[in-house]
Amino acid sequence: MTLLESIASPDDLRRLSVEELPALAREIRRAIIDQVSRTGGHLAPNLGVVELTIALHYVFDFSSDRLLFDVGHQCYPHKLLTGRLPMLEGLRTSAGMAGFPEPRESAYDLFSVGHAGTGISTAVGMARGDLLRGESFDPHERPDGRRVVALIGDASIVNGVAMEGLNNAGTLNRQFLVVLNDNGMSISKPQGAMARYFDKVRLSGAYQDFKGVARRALRRVPGGSLLEEAYHRAGEATKAMVAEHSWFEHFGLLTVGPVDGHDFPSLIEFLAEARDFDRPMVLHVKTVKGKGFEHAEGDATTFHSPAAFRVEGCRVEIKKKGRSFTSAFADALADLMARDDEVVACTAAMPDGTGVAKALSLYPDRSWDTGICESHALDMMAGLAKTGFKPFFAVYSTFLQRAFDQAFQEAALQGLPVRLCLDRAGLVGGDGAVHHGFCDVALLRTLPGAAITAAIDEPSLLAALEFMRGYEAGISSVRYPRDNVSDRFAGSPCPPFALGKARPLITPNRTPDAAVLAFGVPAVAAADAIDRIGDDLAVALYDARFAKPIDIDLIESLIRAGVPIVTVEDHALTGGFGAGVLEACQARGLETARVTRLGLPDHWIYQDSRPDQLEEAGLDAASIERALRAAAAGSPRVEVRPRRSGAASLS
Numbered sequence: 001m002t003l004l005e006s007i008a009s010p011d012d013l014r015r016l017s018v019e020e021l022p023a024l025a026r027e028i029r030r031a032i033i034d035q036v037s038r039t040g041g042h043l044a045p046n047l048g049v050v051e052l053t054i055a056l057h058y059v060f061d062f063s064s065d066r067l068l069f070d071v072g073h074q075c076y077p078h079k080l081l082t083g084r085l086p087m088l089e090g091l092r093t094s095a096g097m098a099g100f101p102e103p104r105e106s107a108y109d110l111f112s113v114g115h116a117g118t119g120i121s122t123a124v125g126m127a128r129g130d131l132l133r134g135e136s137f138d139p140h141e142r143p144d145g146r147r148v149v150a151l152i153g154d155a156s157i158v159n160g161v162a163m164e165g166l167n168n169a170g171t172l173n174r175q176f177l178v179v180l181n182d183n184g185m186s187i188s189k190p191q192g193a194m195a196r197y198f199d200k201v202r203l204s205g206a207y208q209d210f211k212g213v214a215r216r217a218l219r220r221v222p223g224g225s226l227l228e229e230a231y232h233r234a235g236e237a238t239k240a241m242v243a244e245h246s247w248f249e250h251f252g253l254l255t256v257g258p259v260d261g262h263d264f265p266s267l268i269e270f271l272a273e274a275r276d277f278d279r280p281m282v283l284h285v286k287t288v289k290g291k292g293f294e295h296a297e298g299d300a301t302t303f304h305s306p307a308a309f310r311v312e313g314c315r316v317e318i319k320k321k322g323r324s325f326t327s328a329f330a331d332a333l334a335d336l337m338a339r340d341d342e343v344v345a346c347t348a349a350m351p352d353g354t355g356v357a358k359a360l361s362l363y364p365d366r367s368w369d370t371g372i373c374e375s376h377a378l379d380m381m382a383g384l385a386k387t388g389f390k391p392f393f394a395v396y397s398t399f400l401q402r403a404f405d406q407a408f409q410e411a412a413l414q415g416l417p418v419r420l421c422l423d424r425a426g427l428v429g430g431d432g433a434v435h436h437g438f439c440d441v442a443l444l445r446t447l448p449g450a451a452i453t454a455a456i457d458e459p460s461l462l463a464a465l466e467f468m469r470g471y472e473a474g475i476s477s478v479r480y481p482r483d484n485v486s487d488r489f490a491g492s493p494c495p496p497f498a499l500g501k502a503r504p505l506i507t508p509n510r511t512p513d514a515a516v517l518a519f520g521v522p523a524v525a526a527a528d529a530i531d532r533i534g535d536d537l538a539v540a541l542y543d544a545r546f547a548k549p550i551d552i553d554l555i556e557s558l559i560r561a562g563v564p565i566v567t568v569e570d571h572a573l574t575g576g577f578g579a580g581v582l583e584a585c586q587a588r589g590l591e592t593a594r595v596t597r598l599g600l601p602d603h604w605i606y607q608d609s610r611p612d613q614l615e616e617a618g619l620d621a622a623s624i625e626r627a628l629r630a631a632a633a634g635s636p637r638v639e640v641r642p643r644r645s646g647a648a649s650l651s
Helices: 016-037 048-060 076-079 086-090 119-132 158-167 193-203 210-220 226-232 249-250 265-277 296-297 325-339 357-362 375-387 397-412 429-434 439-443 459-471 522-536 551-560 577-588 610-617 621-632
Strands: 066-069 149-154 176-182 252-262 280-286 311-312 314-318 343-347 367-369 391-395 419-421 453-454 476-479 503-506 512-521 541-544 546-548 565-572 593-599
Touching: 016 076, 016 476, 048 149, 048 176, 048 265, 066 119, 066 226, 066 512, 076 086, 076 343, 086 453, 119 149, 119 158, 119 453, 158 176, 158 397, 158 522, 176 610, 210 476, 252 265, 252 375, 252 391, 252 429, 265 280, 325 357, 325 391, 325 459, 367 453, 375 391, 375 397, 391 397, 391 459, 397 419, 397 439, 397 453, 397 512, 419 459, 429 577, 439 476, 439 577, 459 476, 503 522, 512 522, 512 551, 512 577, 512 621, 522 541, 551 565, 551 577, 565 577, 565 621, 577 593, 593 621
Parallel strands: 066 149, 149 176, 176 280, 252 280, 343 367, 343 391, 391 419, 419 476, 453 476, 512 541, 512 565, 565 593
Antiparallel strands: 311 314, 453 546, 503 541
16 A cells, blocks of 8 residues: 555544655655546646645644635645545546535535635635634644634735735734745746745845755744744844745734745744744745646646646657637737737736737737736726727636626726637536636626627637727627637638627528527537437527627517527526526517526536536537427426536545
């Protein structure tokens, strides 16, 4: 039995000697690399925190203490140390463990965490809750009370919510530890003044021999806790380990470090001191993203979250399955910028994930990566729009939620034409519920003057972007999935987008028995459903193109002709495209009894392959076929039943 196989809980970990921990770290890295090479997943972030995670569980008891992750994609070692090795084989599927912390799996996971910046604030909340209940650690009254640790990294410390959390953490009158995992990276190279500050700290000669200096300081401080002395006294000894003039001191947090995040004796020594310190503290830990896998160490961006891969000698071959919407967008954006000098673009820490990396390379003066700052990015785009430029903000649909207030106040309310390019819209596959893009239409439909579009393939994506380039009446958006572009409609010309007008895709030779209005890529599954139906029914298919404004003239013509309508969207039914159809019908006084809506059901859909998730949601071709047959037969209400319920667990 290997060391890793012997660990069913952190209690087993703490039975190991410190000398055995490096071997355990190697086993954890090997297990993660082997699994991610087969299935894909977050690789470099997890390899970088192996020693740090082991040390945290070695020193703290998180069956009682609180461990709050900020960037959840650093949780694989944590899961393996908390008894979930048997679930690793099913990583990012319904048969195994999620790629992010997931409370349904284990009590050691306190929040489902997929967005950056939240860990410190939720940790402050739990710290205050423990204080109110009389359960928090106190070195004199409750030495066995709960400690609180927030682990933050991948440059998410620059996120606005993280700053707000730090500001409040400094007011705590109790133990509270923020572990800053500083690997010099975000998902790609971190941006902004804060990143430059940490670069300066890492390169400072004063810190190059920090470990040795700190140990000498420990020997020179007479008696008591090293950190307690450091907090209450000033002198040459404490200067060696306490980062004077640290940026975090302005928030009222003592700052220690940087500490070598791959050296077990140093980590355990400092964490043991921090465990019993009764004031808020930041432990600055320096790690290497991708540690232990030379390809990830050399290219942490590519190996942040790779698809399945194979090592061939000195190179790695990452599996590719066709042209993605992201790649199509990257080329389309570069083309827009080549043709129009007023087009500018930005992303929030996702240059590769959104495809903006190409624009950053070709047009560095007109494109920006703001770092993990979606709210700032959208406000910056509003400022550019105010000066007459044509801003395109590329952002994952799930992260647009973080900037909705700015979309409302600084863009839509001002009548400014900020253009939103929403990657990863709809169901996202292995990343699961924390990353599904199911709110964007519902949010943006509330904004007066908004033009909300969706792409079904690459030609329609290009046409939507061209429409947005010329749309000046307000905010506009186009959504597209984490998927490859389809060539289903490649043989048909793609006409330009006209505001509020749908595009016919399949037109039968007679009055149809049913019609599908598909918003976005579900048009492809609807076409497959129509193929399955064959000659049994005559079905018309329309690419709705717009969720706002709705093509009410088309809908009225179908309803007055007695044609039942099925709307299909990869978005929540609440507030989505189908809801917009019903509202438009009501406003015009049209009967809606024969309108059937298909979309994401009102329950969470967890990690799995995107095709399996679409089947669960009733948005695959077979489900759409059943809905069309029922609608044509006069039974328009189709109940979508979850294909499964519950989650993989160890209980």
